[in-house]
Amino acid sequence: MLDIAHDEWLRRAKALEVSGAHHIDGDDEPGAGATFPAVSPRDGRVLAQIADGGAPEVDAAVAAARRAFDSGPWPRLAPAERGRALVRVAELLEERREELALTVSLEMGKPVTDAYEIELRAAITTFRWYGQLADKLTDESPHTAPDALALVTREPAGVVGAVVPWNFPLTLAGWKVAPALAAGCTVVLKPSENSPLSALLLARIATEAGLPPGVLNVVNGKGPVAGRAIGLHPGVDVLAFTGSTAVGRHFLHYAADSNLKRVWLELGGKSPNIVLPDAPDLDRAAATAAWGIFFNQGEMCTAPSRLLVHSSIAERVTEAVVTRARELRVGDPLDPATEMGALVGEDHLGRVLDHIGTGRDEGARLRTGGERVLTGTGGTYLEPTVFDGVGPGMRLAREEIFGPVLSVLTFDDLDEAVQLANATEYGLAAGLWTSDLSTAHRVSRALKAGTVWVNCYEEGDLTVPFGGVKQSGNGRDKSVHAIEKYTELKTTWIQL
Structure with missing residues (x-):
């Protein structure tokens, strides 16, 4: 340590x-x-x-x-x-x-x-x-x-x-x-x-x-x-x-x-993270979803930027993610207490803010974040940001943002979840949370992605390959x- x-x-x-x-x-x-x-x-x-x-x-x-x-x-x-x-x-x-x-x-x-x-x-x-x-x-x-x-x-x-x-x-x-x-x-x-x-x-x-x-x-x-x-x-x-x-x-x-x-x-990637009602631990699924999108300031090609949640648990999971986003400490990268540092530069920060503005204009609901912070430092810092009410046709759901911006989409059945997950030009990674072994196998096979994480995210080691399909x-x-x-x-x- x-x-x-x-x-x-x-x-x-x-x-x-x-x-x-x-x-x-x-x-x-x-x-x-x-x-x-x-x-x-x-x-x-x-x-x-x-x-x-x-x-x-x-x-x-x-x-x-x-x-x-x-x-x-x-x-x-x-x-x-x-x-x-x-x-x-x-x-x-x-x-x-x-x-x-x-x-x-x-x-x-x-x-x-x-x-x-x-x-x-x-x-x-x-x-x-x-x-x-x-x-x-x-x-x-x-x-x-x-x-x-x-x-x-x-x-x-x-x-x-x-x-x-x-x-x-x-x-x-x-x-x-x-x-x-x-x-x-x-x-x-x-x-x-x-x-x-x-x-x-x-x-x-x-x-x-x-x-x-x-x-x-x-x-x-x-x-x-x-x-x-x-x-x-x-x-x-x-x-x-x-x-x-x-x-x-x-x-x-x-x-x-x-x-x-x-x-x-x-x-690039626009990775889906699917949470089913039978997830073994909904609190852990929500915490992992928040960690995955805000780790490294969201500047990850595999970031689970689309959280797909069954409508019956959507508010519970979303609220847990929002709570975690508000708790995250954004600050000086050299401070060991900092959990999220600075975006890489002014141009990139501007592009991420443009996506946030478009999300608002398209009618998605901003649940938390969305603003530049710590402006007096001379650095490029942004609040962890969560939108829900995101439609599959919105830019928030289609384009890679490469920043700490999460889009929450809901579904009512498993077929719809898979359809939403695959409705992207990318195919780098995906996540799935379920307690059913058959569901885990069937959905993992159906997802068009180079890596599928089940009941986890961003796990693995050097023994397994990494890469994408489609335009990833x-x-x-x-x-x-x-x-x-x-x-x-x-x-x-x-x-x-």
């Missing part, structure tokens, strides 16, 4: 020194000279000037990654050696866990306690898990005719371009980088311009852990410039992206317009299945 007082976090924040240089070929590189400010949503303070990369920096990073892949030692190491290097990365992340948690909290507004206990735990576990997996992957030798030997081998796909968002900057970077490195690939990582500092620390730690030059490179920059350059680059063999559906479409176009690189997408994307992060994205199958047929 983290036990650092608010005053101590404030002292460390003032003393924090961070570099905004790119990390290319094992060294920090200032780039061409253009920079942009990393602004903390906590108080509007500029944390650092970040090197603003474009095509030249992407070219340099891809060239370094290509050299490391084509002629460097990394793909040629015994898998156990690659695994030991990834475990060493995990150990160094653990050693610098407090510094990394502080950096994440300052750059994107997450409560520092959540950054330390959840974000960093996930990132450390990811590198350790794939490090331990590296030498346990197997190839195939199918049974064939007695005069032939068939081999099916998995070979590293090459240079991976990974573009990740700001809401879980280290976790999601780890989900891309660790399995790609375990497979023997090299990586060019572009973090969000809202959260570059933690990714740069990760790259420097990886170099310190012994990764050869060029194996993990980080290029800062804006999505339409640096992200586009990675997407179009003919030297990138695989592209892994987590972010919005709109930007995911761009990467598919970039692949078509360049070298037909494989593109793996984890995109393709491919899977986590688990052994993530390796599939970064390897190519080769068949060798030997006539005996």
Whole structure:
């Protein structure tokens, strides 16, 4: 358990020194000279000037990654050696866990306690898990005719371009980088311009852990410039992206317009959370619904932003969620007592407020929240917000808000619940609360989602895959299945 007082976090924040240089070929590189400010949503303070990369920096990073892949030692190491290097990365992340948690909290507004206990735990576990997996992957030798030997081998796909968002900057970077490195690939990582500092620390730690030059490179920059350059680059063999559906479409176009690189997408969500009258514990279901939408300021692709409640229990469950929303402590991310920090920036806060205004205009009932708070801090804070009386055609029910805004919809029977749940272009995750085993199985199968949680939400570990269907994307992060994205199958047929 983290036990650092608010005053101590404030002292460390003032003393924090961070570099905004790119990390290319094992060294920090200032780039061409253009920079942009990393602004903390906590108080509007500029944390650092970040090197603003474009095509030249992407070219340099891809060239370094290509050299490391084509002629460097990394793909040629015994898998156990690659695994030991990834475990060493995990150990160094653990050693610098407090510094990394502080950096994440300052750059994107997450409560520092959540950054330390959840974000960093996930990132450390990811590198350790794939490090331990590296030498346990197997190839195939199918049974064939007695005069032939068939081999099916998995070979590293090459240079991976990974573009990740700001809401879980280290976790999601780890989900891309660790399995790609375990497979023997090299990586060019572009973090969000809202959260570059933690990714740069990760790259420097990886170099310190012994990764050869060029194996993990980080290029800062804006999505339409640096992200586009990675997407179009003919030297990138695989592209892994987590972010919005709109930007995911761009990467598919970039692949078509360049070298037909494989593109793996984890995109948006509008996840339903269905509560049936026979839920084993309605109070727990309501508390989990509130936690799920307000955790990380609601800035989660899997956030259960649509609470679907049977009409017979709707008011009880909704009132419990509203009560919890009013109790939540919104405040300084560096205060250990804070439960919900700042939204990532002014532009994002404005978009969330626009959705709230539209919800009011469309006739949904605002039960609590909806206002910007703590305006004197210079930060971007919003009250936890709950609407009920939401119709399935309203924007509140259709569009991803990516903020602490819950929409409550009601239903009268199970078929209607499933229909409402699936009435979205997204299919990332879903929740279901029931005591009936048959209902749990039947509804889980009927829900169009990559993950279904029954009588819980946001549970799981590295052993299970994560990803979506429909416009929530393709491919899977986590688990052994993530390796599939970064390897190519080769068949060798030997006539005996």
